Amino acid sequence: MRNVNPGFSPHNVLTMEMSLTGDRFQKTAGVAQLTHDGRERLNAIPGVEASASTCCLPLEGGFGLPFIVVGRPLGKEQQTGGAVG
Numbered sequence: 001m002r003n004v005n006p007g008f009s010p011h012n013v014l015t016m017e018m019s020l021t022g023d024r025f026q027k028t029a030g031v032a033q034l035t036h037d038g039r040e041r042l043n044a045i046p047g048v049e050a051s052a053s054t055c056c057l058p059l060e061g062g063f064g065l066p067f068i069v070v071g072r073p074l075g076k077e078q079q080t081g082g083a084v085g
Contacts, residue, residue, distance in 0.1 A: 006059055015057060 024030040035053040042051040068074065 002059070008058070 020031060020034070025034070039051045039053060042048055
């Protein structure tokens with residue numbers, strides 16, 4: 001998949017990972033506030049055109065979630081609810 005045109009330009013893009021620990025992040029509201037505040041601070045930096053937050057980067061996989069290709073039969077893992085590697 002890394003040799004296929006993803007349909008977007010990854011140039012001039014900065015990504016980062018964060019590990020959220022502590023009571024503040026046990027509820028969705030704490031995570032939402034952190035991402036909102038972080039994006040506001042990033043967008044205030046001169047030259048930054050846009051910012052976003054996500055749980056998984058495109059084409060990087062995430063959480064071992066399976067996917068289905070339309071028009072192809074389901075594999076054994078998908079039929080039983082197992083993870084697709």
